[in-house]
Amino acid sequence: MNPKIILIDGNSILNRGFYALSGRSMLTTSTGLYTNAVFAFVNILNKYIEEENPDYIAVAFDLRAKTFRHGLYEGYKAQRKGMPDELAMQIPLAKEVLRAMNIAIIEHEGYEADDIIGSLSLKAEKENFDVIILTGDRDSFQLISDRVKVILPSTKAGKTETNVYDKQAIIDKYGVLPHQLIDVKGLMGDSSDNIPGVPGVGEKTALSLISAYGTLEGVYEHIDEIKQPKLKASLIEYKDQAFLSRKLGTIVRNLELCASLEDLKRKEINRKELLNVFRKLEFESIISKMNLASAEVTELPPAPEELKITHISAAEDLKKWIAYLLNQKNISVLQLIDREDSYSSRLSGLALCTGDEVFYIETGTALPENLIATELKELWQNENIHKIGHNIKEFITWLLKHDVELNGLYFDTMIAEYLIDSIRNGYPIASLSHKYLNRSVPSLDELLGKGKGAKKYSEIPPERLKDYSAYNVKAIFDIWPMQKKVLQENRQEELFNDIELPLITVLASMEYHGFKVDAAKLHEYGEVLLSRIKDLEKVIYMLAGEEFNINSTKQLGTILFEKLKLPVVKSTKTGYSTDVEVLEELYYKHDIIPCIIEYRQLTKLYTTYAEGLEKVINPVTGKIHSSFNQTVTATGRISSTEPNLQNIPVRHEMGREIRKAFIPSSENAVFVDADYSQIELRVLAHITGDEALINAFVKGEDIHTATASLVFDVAPEDVTPELRRKAKAVNFGIVYGISDYGLARDLGITRKEAKRYIDDYFAKYPKVKTYVDEIVRVGQEQGYVETLFHRRRYLPELASKNFHQRSFGKRVAMNTPIQGTAADIIKIAMVKVYKALKESGLKSRLILQVHDELVIETFEDELETVKELVKKCMEEAVELSVPLVVDVSIGKNWYEAS
Known part of the structure; x- marks a missing residue:
């Protein structure tokens, strides 16, 4: 393996962190020290060190003095506002962190961080290193080669996402080689750095010219071939400016630096020093994640020089x-x-x-x-x-x-x-x-x-x-x-020892024993789907007046919005949008729309399930052996992959039909399906301590009817199905932190009405409102929220300056303790059911978990015992202030049982 080096543009990453993260809880320490940029910087740094595992690492910084480029062009970066004081004061803090982490810091008077990185990357390339440049600046794209790639971290919904650019990515995106981007910049300039370029030449024109003629020199050698008079005249008039702009935009690659590559070799962090720095910055969540607290009392196990x-x-x-x-x-x-x-x-x-x-x-x-x-x-x-x-x-x-x-x-x-x-x-x-x-x-x-x-x-x-x-x-x-x-x-020992650790064995058993599938029944189901899909195709073609590719967004958009003249709801960069939201909005505008929606549903059912499941049936066992994952969801829920059995449709009747193909592994066996009733709302009642909610559950009332009666001020017997539907949407919406916009969309009402429903709900259930406000405050102060069993979810989104990210963080803060606690309870129940079945000497097995539902394969002579055992284990999994209720059903296939 070639040695790997990460070169980081310190100013660029800090600047990105400064504007990505803000908020009262993360912005300052208790002494008023600004830390948002450093917090983001450390998280990004740790993320890529963990993911890339470099052998060498260095961080380059700009100095606040002018560079040689200011000498070439007085207007270089002249339009930029000065660095905010709140950011400037964090640069020394970032360097303090880097010194404690034993990461090299490199600066060079008269030059920028880009020039340092450019020079180091060339030196590393010559030594056959694989080079990763971590930056927020696309100028570094010009450095990309067969051995050099650039990572631009971006923040979405409070999470750092990786955008990796290698040589092929640049060719695909721009149509030129990486080193030609400096010629492109010579023509188009760069407004962010006040590099002038040639007036009237934008990115598209510049890329076209460099793609055709290779370099800036090539453009001027073929100037007479340019047909557009205005473009040609501008190129001629501003020729010197074009070459100056290229020089300003070209990263220097031959700096004599004080550090050699060997000086950049990755070293062990100074744990005690880093702990002290993070204590000063009050980065408790990072201290926990990096396990630095142990540095105060524990020496690390020695690294084996040569393992025997x-x-x-x-x-x-x-x-x-x-x-x-x-x-x-x-x-x-x-x-x-x-x-x-x-x-x-x-x-x-x-x-x-x-x-x-x-x-x-x-x-x-x-x-x-x-x-x-x-x-x-x-x-x-x-x-x-x-x-x-x-x-x-x-x-x-x-x-x-x-x-x-x-x-x-x-x-x-x-x-x-x-x-x-x-x-x-x-x-x-x-x-x-x-x-x-x-x-x-x-x-x-x-x-x-x-x-x-x-x-x-x-x-x-x-x-x-x-x-x-x-x-x-x-x-x-x-x-x-x-x-x-x-x-x-973290007070998570019981969560680990009593829930997660024994669950490993339960999931292993479920995976190994699998879920029997009737392949013939599945094939038959696929044939029914195909027949219906073909019928729908004919109807769609008839309504459209022509045949076209229904699966092509472009062709469908042309039919709907140009031929049938339906109103355009929204567009994308490539044309008309025909996503599900658009189609639902157009549902009553034309008969073709319901057909297209059903066509999409059925084609997905066919490819994902009828065709997809057939491919993963084990030829030896005749079963599907899915993987159940404990470490994927942030809420603690178990997920299923290869294939995802938890995603088998339940609302769409044609989708539910798939469950008929899932059968017991022997003729005298049946399924017991046990499902928690409204577990998340029961958890909400327990956590909030709201008397009205608790009383409704204790009395065994229908919670949606009870909510409708309170919120809409009608007697329970006068609650209509429509009012119950609205109350149900509000109940579950509150659990998921829904906004008035989201509720309005779900119920097809105005935002004003939706806001009134939510306000009325909080008025009738005041302790729910108190909980919602309090849990967000706790999340902001701690940087995380917890379930009843101390399952923890960190919430960097709450500190985001971006409104949408911050709103997402608030919704997650409200929902995580509820959904996470429900997930913990179902896990406790699974462990109890598995243990009880085993200790009772029964042949019955737990074979599937779908969120709040357990599926047990049992035998007719064990049926009554298993029904009672499962119901008892699930309803007595934990003790809450409200009863846990489990609905049990039986069936010869999964469809009948559920």
Whole structure:
């Protein structure tokens, strides 16, 4: 692997952070020190260090003095306002952070950060480095090459998103090579830097000219070929200005800098110094995320200079170590598993660490994978030996394939980190190793690659697998005690030990056992869909007066807005919008619209489910083995992928029909479907303590009717279906932090009416209003909100200067404790149901969870027992101030049961 360097434009990133984040809670410390730019800067810095894992790193800064460009052109950047004092005072703070992180800071008198980065990137290229430039300035695009890429972080809904530009991206976007962008700037200028360019030449013209003639010189060599008189005259008149503009816009690449590449080598952070800096800045959330508090009391485990690895590749060698392994208290495990689905998995290698010893067990003809499972069965099933893993669910499903259960599950570093930071984008071991140990270990991306070109473990040479797994399994062993301390500090030990950790085994069982699908029934369903789709096509063509590609937005837009003369609702950069909101607004304007909406629904059902599900039925089991993910959603909800069984339609009757294809795995089996009734509203009643809400639930009243009666001031018996519908929208809207605009759209009423409904709701349920205001205030002060079980969600959006982002943050602050607590309760119920079924010796199994619903496959002789058991486990999962109610139904397929 080539060495990797990240070069950061410090001023640019700080400037971006300053304008992206503001607000009372994050803007200043308690002593009045402005910190919003530094806060954003540190988060962006940490994000890309974790994701890219560079070997070298440096941050370049501008000096406040004038540069050589001001000498060339007096008007350079003349129109720019001075840097706000609130931002200027944060630059020294950012440098203080960088010094504590042992990251090189480079400045050069008379030159800008771009010039420093340009010079360093060229030097690094010549040494065969892979170069990443992190900046908010598109000027750096000219530096892109086969070895250099530019990352422009952008902030959407309070989250940092990555926009990566390499050489091909520039060609695709601009139609020229990266180095030609300086010639483009010579022609078009740059208003942000007051670079004049040629008057009358914009980006489109400049790109066209450089694309045709290659360089600025080429344009003037072919000036007579330019046909537009005004353009030609302007080019001739302002020729000198064009060349001056190019010079002003060209990044210098030959600076003699005080630092060599070796000086930029990544070093361990000074944890105590960084902790002191962050304490001064009051960055408690970052201290928690980086686990810096432990620097006050704990020395880090020493990084192994050279790991002693015992390589086992034969059954006889494995047997020699069994007695030693059975005598250990803690063992970390790292599995190297290739899998088609949760049932079809193949082990390529297994690493174990006992602290001092690291073992790499290589599978092969001399040691097939089934022997690893069975020879070490006593180890796996010994509950007194603590097993510590990372995504250990994958290992448990593999063991189940070999009829072995894992006992003694003690810790999972991926799950722990998810609880510590639920909005993080992924939890790779290499990233956690840097965060907790300041130690570099081989990353999974380095081992397997990314995207379509990614390899399987079985395609990697054994020596590389050994080194990767050995250093990573050692990191897991050293990381978990530090994470455990953070969980204790966050009051999340019970959440981890009693909910998330036992849930791993439950989800592994669900994945392994799968959900049986009647392939013939699914195929038949697809044929019905296709027939209906073809009928709709004919009707649409008839109503349109011609045949066209209904799936083409452009062609559909032409039919609707040009031929049929329907009113244009909104447009995009490429033409008319025909999205679902547009079609719903046009619903009653023409008979073709309902047909198009149904056509889209049915084609999606066909491709995603009828056709899509057929491809993922396991040929051996005849089942779909979905993956259930614990670390994806910020609210704590479980998600389902490959395929997403939680997304099987329920509202659209034709969509619900798919559920008929999901059947029990044996003829004498049935499904028990158990669904929490209005769990989020019950949680809302409990958390807010609102007496009116609590009384409605305690009395067993229909909550939507009760709300309609209160809000619309009518007797319960006089509540019409329409009033109940409106009350239901308000009830759930409040839970999700809905605005008057959103409620108006949902109910088809004016914003004034919607606001009145919301105000009336809060008047009747005053403690809900108090909760809404209080939880937003708490989120702003703490930087996060929590569920009843201390599941934490950080809310950088609340500090955003952008109104829409801040509004999103408020909605999330209101909703997270409600939805997150409901998610915690369903997880507790799943653990209880799984344990009760197992301890009762029943053959019945929990096979699916869809938000508030559990599906259990049971047998007719166990049916009544299971119904009672499941209902009891779910309704007694936790004790709230209102009863939890579970609706139970039975069916021979999922459709009947639900």
